[in-house]
Amino acid sequence: MKVDTERFAEHRIKEEPFYLAQGQEMRIARAAYENQIPLLLKGPTGCGKTRFMRRLAWELNRPLITVSCHDDLSTSDLVGRYLLKGGEAVWMDGPLTTAVRAGAICYLDEIVEARKDTMVVIHPLADDRRELPIEKLGELLIAPPEFALAVSYNPGYQSVLKDLKQSTRQRFLAMEFLYPPAELEAEIVMVEAKVSKKIAEDLVRLAGMTRELKDAGLQEGASTRLLIHAALLIKGNISPRQACQAAVTEALTDDHELAASIGDMVSAIF
Amino acid sequence: MSAARINDQLAVLLGHEVADWQREELAEKLSLLNPEIRRQALQQLPVIWPVSSALYDAFVDQAAKASSCLHPRQFANWVKAALDVYEADGLRQAQLFLEEVESNFLCQIRGEAGVRLTEIESRLLPYARSILGRELKFASADAVSFDTSTLFLPAEINLFSQQSHNFLFYKFTITFLLSLDRMRTFRVQTPAGGSDQSLSLAQFLAKFEHRQLAVDLFYLAEAVRIVARLRHDFPGLLADFAEFGSALLSQVATEEGAGGQSAFVAALRVWLVQQAIGLEVSEGNLLPEAVIERLAGHADGSRQAVHSLLLTEVLYRQAVTYAAPYLPGPPLPFMGVLTIDAALTAIDQRQEERQEKVIEALRRMMAEQDKGAKGDGDGADEVPEESPAGHGRPPLNDKQGSMLLTAGNRDLDAAELEKQIAQGVLRIGGMEFELTEELKELLREMMQEEGRIPGQAIVSAAGRPAGGLTQAAKSEDEDESAQAVGPLSYDEWDFRRAGFRKNWCQVQVKEISPVQGTFVGTTLQKYRGLLVNLRRQFEMLSVHETFVKRQRDGDEIDLDAVVEALSDAKAGLSPSDRLFIRLQRNDRQIAALFLLDMSSSTEGWVSTALKESLILMCEALSALGDSYAIYGFSGMRRLRSEIFTVKEFNEAYDATIKGRIAAITPKEYTRMGPAIRHATGILASTEARIRLLITLSDGKPEDYDGYKGAYAIEDTRHALIEAKMAGVHPFCITVDKEAHAYMAHMYGEVNYIFIDQVEKLPRRMPEIYRNLTS
Ligand SMILES: Nc1ncnc2c1ncn2[C@@H]1O[C@H](COP(=O)(O)OP(=O)(O)OP(=O)(O)O)[C@@H](O)[C@H]1O
Numbered sequence A: 001m002k003v004d005t006e007r008f009a010e011h012r013i014k015e016e017p018f019y020l021a022q023g024q025e026m027r028i029a030r031a032a033y034e035n036q037i038p039l040l041l042k043g044p045t046g047c048g049k050t051r052f053m054r055r056l057a058w059e060l061n062r063p064l065i066t067v068s069c070h071d072d073l074s075t076s077d078l079v080g081r082y083l084l085k086g087g088e089a090v091w092m093d094g095p096l097t098t099a100v101r102a103g104a105i106c107y108l109d110e111i112v113e114a115r116k117d118t119m120v121v122i123h124p125l126a127d128d129r130r131e132l133p134i135e136k137l138g139e140l141l142i143a144p145p146e147f148a149l150a151v152s153y154n155p156g157y158q159s160v161l162k163d164l165k166q167s168t169r170q171r172f173l174a175m176e177f178l179y180p181p182a183e184l185e186a187e188i189v190m191v192e193a194k195v196s197k198k199i200a201e202d203l204v205r206l207a208g209m210t211r212e213l214k215d216a217g218l219q220e221g222a223s224t225r226l227l228i229h230a231a232l233l234i235k236g237n238i239s240p241r242q243a244c245q246a247a248v249t250e251a252l253t254d255d256h257e258l259a260a261s262i263g264d265m266v267s268a269i270f
Numbered sequence B: 001m002s003a004a005r006i007n008d009q010l011a012v013l014l015g016h017e018v019a020d021w022q023r024e025e026l027a028e029k030l031s032l033l034n035p036e037i038r039r040q041a042l043q044q045l046p047v048i049w050p051v052s053s054a055l056y057d058a059f060v061d062q063a064a065k066a067s068s069c070l071h072p073r074q075f076a077n078w079v080k081a082a083l084d085v086y087e088a089d090g091l092r093q094a095q096l097f098l099e100e101v102e103s104n105f106l107c108q109i110r111g112e113a114g115v116r117l118t119e120i121e122s123r124l125l126p127y128a129r130s131i132l133g134r135e136l137k138f139a140s141a142d143a144v145s146f147d148t149s150t151l152f153l154p155a156e157i158n159l160f161s162q163q164s165h166n167f168l169f170y171k172f173t174i175t176f177l178l179s180l181d182r183m184r185t186f187r188v189q190t191p192a193g194g195s196d197q198s199l200s201l202a203q204f205l206a207k208f209e210h211r212q213l214a215v216d217l218f219y220l221a222e223a224v225r226i227v228a229r230l231r232h233d234f235p236g237l238l239a240d241f242a243e244f245g246s247a248l249l250s251q252v253a254t255e256e257g258a259g260g261q262s263a264f265v266a267a268l269r270v271w272l273v274q275q276a277i278g279l280e281v282s283e284g285n286l287l288p289e290a291v292i293e294r295l296a297g298h299a300d301g302s303r304q305a306v307h308s309l310l311l312t313e314v315l316y317r318q319a320v321t322y323a324a325p326y327l328p329g330p331p332l333p334f335m336g337v338l339t340i341d342a343a344l345t346a347i348d349q350r351q352e353e354r355q356e357k358v359i360e361a362l363r364r365m366m367a368e369q370d371k372g373a374k375g376d377g378d379g380a381d382e383v384p385e386e387s388p389a390g391h392g393r394p395p396l397n398d399k400q401g402s403m404l405l406t407a408g409n410r411d412l413d414a415a416e417l418e419k420q421i422a423q424g425v426l427r428i429g430g431m432e433f434e435l436t437e438e439l440k441e442l443l444r445e446m447m448q449e450e451g452r453i454p455g456q457a458i459v460s461a462a463g464r465p466a467g468g469l470t471q472a473a474k475s476e477d478e479d480e481s482a483q484a485v486g487p488l489s490y491d492e493w494d495f496r497r498a499g500f501r502k503n504w505c506q507v508q509v510k511e512i513s514p515v516q517g518t519f520v521g522t523t524l525q526k527y528r529g530l531l532v533n534l535r536r537q538f539e540m541l542s543v544h545e546t547f548v549k550r551q552r553d554g555d556e557i558d559l560d561a562v563v564e565a566l567s568d569a570k571a572g573l574s575p576s577d578r579l580f581i582r583l584q585r586n587d588r589q590i591a592a593l594f595l596l597d598m599s600s601s602t603e604g605w606v607s608t609a610l611k612e613s614l615i616l617m618c619e620a621l622s623a624l625g626d627s628y629a630i631y632g633f634s635g636m637r638r639l640r641s642e643i644f645t646v647k648e649f650n651e652a653y654d655a656t657i658k659g660r661i662a663a664i665t666p667k668e669y670t671r672m673g674p675a676i677r678h679a680t681g682i683l684a685s686t687e688a689r690i691r692l693l694i695t696l697s698d699g700k701p702e703d704y705d706g707y708k709g710a711y712a713i714e715d716t717r718h719a720l721i722e723a724k725m726a727g728v729h730p731f732c733i734t735v736d737k738e739a740h741a742y743m744a745h746m747y748g749e750v751n752y753i754f755i756d757q758v759e760k761l762p763r764r765m766p767e768i769y770r771n772l773t774s
């Protein structure tokens, strides 16, 4: 079967993504890649997992194919299916199959959202067999050495329905991502939103305070992503208090009392 | 006054028309009020009760809150207004009116811009905690101060004519005072040099002839430094303050007339306020040029507390050049007074507690890793330390012991320790331990607050290898040999011997006899708005997975599947016959068991809030259709662990169940292990895909006998592990402020939630359940 070069060309990352390393994560990921071990990234939302994958793909010069998992995701959605085109049945590779054929990196985002039976298809691909059976084609794909699999999830969501099966998680090399230390995080905000050091530092201080609010009922504090959003608004000449109100306070909670507390933090800093 | 005595009083007031249970319930509630409010409440009884007993109930519920914002004289007016509403719009409106005492009544009659501590507490407490990074309390007091654990604030602030300014002034005061801890004011020491010993703050201040003058000057110097820092960290706060802070100036300025040293201090205060509101130093400031220059230098944002000591000396020398002696004036309202002794006591106490926690955690970690190294014991009666050598880590030898001892005399090297914490190990006396999350957190906190880790902590831990409890447990367990029997006997995990004590605990299942009363009705009324939302949210949950695709038969055709099947057929494959979508009623198949800690350990835990939460939960779950059960537990020694049945899985939520919930009252101790094992048994025999065990608790497991400390925690932890093995997901909701120290160890980091106020439970619990199961 012909590899659809057009289709994955768009997955190639052309510009160098900005990624500020927190530690040895890049080295570990490269080592995993060289040894053909799949990667499991865990961490709170908006802490840089997706960005890290883009950077890794760019450094390894491989296309990156991302699938956001949801509970309706079926095996065919991943592997592929026949479609009717002009009365003809035409086989369409799913993203996973495309990635295997192209020797790309396949990144399954929020893997716990997917149904457990769907995830079983990645099992033979994620161990040393590295194979993907395509039943409908009667084909057994063996992944080339360039192919890599990576998945992510957020262990902070306390849902009993969304836990990773041991048989799944034990196939991966796992790395935990946390919000970067203050100076790094400020630098990220500075570079991403092109704001002054002062604004970035103030935003990071705000984030630190919201992350202390867990006991008061906030599930997660402000992520790096939210800080960048706020910074972008500020950059666009929206007053910092309003920017934070929209990008941080309201984004974090619907609870009025909590929102008031976060608002007090915002107005103390800005 | 006891509930019984109040009951007698009520009997006189109400006559015998009223049912016993109704009177008892009321007496119970009244007994929780403080005497003055209770007196007020009893005075209103003849006024309200004859009109509506439910209204009186609501009145009592709100009385405590009302008393924090109403003057006792205003109570009668408040009641009268409520009765007016009752007559015009009925019970519900009158209840609402009472509930909203702050907005409905207070402002009407006070008509002032004042803001009360009780009004801002729930909003600014999380704010303050986020700044401090740890727990703290607010308390109202005449003198403003901060002892690093409790912020003492005025009960009301009405310095300014606008309400928002009074609020912001609370916020400014709080942020300012918290800086005393963040900037290490109380921990400052003079530098040691040459023959000079390093002095503590108290020793330093004692050197001056006029101690009070020195204290006030030092506090002002610190305030200058703090304000400079606030300008950097919280510029928004200072910008807000600038809008109204100048009103403080007139207050200080009026004192300036005093002359001499007092005038000098007053002038410094003026300078400080000017700095805080960002004014250029005004003309005619009494301060000499040189002093102003020093102050400006001190306010450059990079000074340490030790610089304030130097500045204190300079200012003091200047002050004593004035003849008229110092008569301390009232402090600036946001500064209040510097309570050095109280702060040091609080710091010491926290340090001790933390050290104790570190020792506990280290001990547990060492025991755990010892045990791990030994492999599974056979549950023999021997304590591991006495078992023959050859397994696991040998006991400390002399050399290691003495290394540990010398280590005890000095602090661990901070840099080295930091490195070890980062690597997640602790190397000590030639041994290496893997640090638990809990320990990492504790050690980090210790480093942050104290700047050091006392070697003492680690030596103490190593010196008591997990054995501290052995004796206590033995001596207090009066009857070692008694065996629990019957189907309801459970083993208990003894971590010291890494084995079970067989048939150690006896569980007794007890009935709760339902009471009838207004409780359920009132709760449903009170949370009517919330309930509408809850029902909707929970219904949505149940609808969530209603459509199942690719079924052999069903109500609708699954177009995706059909297209795929057609394509497959065209491609020469045998097409699937799963072409339908079926409406599935509820495919959640969740069984949840709520396990209620009914111990009387903390006052007010088994409270209205807890019972209200259960009612709300039941209402919400009725909309959802998950099957659920509720049990309470309590205990008095190992042979009397009690389980109270509130609702079994197969019982419907009806008047009986409601009556049982209303009847829940505090019992004795918290022996968690047997309760969890019992609940696990019930859950395990329930048909469901997901089995949830949700424990509601207010504290550590603890019973009257030796069941406490590490022993109790380890048994509970083991019971939870057993539950997981049986396919049960344990989760815990706790209100214990100390929870973080042990919960993560027992339940795992993501499997518990701490709620900082019991009153929030009714709102939070359904939300937690929803998150947990979606
Ligand atoms: N280390 C980093 N270097 C550069 N940018 C970063 C870094 N960490 C976070 N960011 C910024 O934060 C944003 C959010 O990160 P990202 O989208 O990778 O989060 P995520 O962990 O994938 O979140 P989610 O779990 O919600 O998908 C990125 O767009 C990027 O701007």
Ligand SMILES: [Mg+2]
Pocket (backbone or CB within 6 Å): A049, A050, A051, A109
């Ligand atoms: Mg992502």
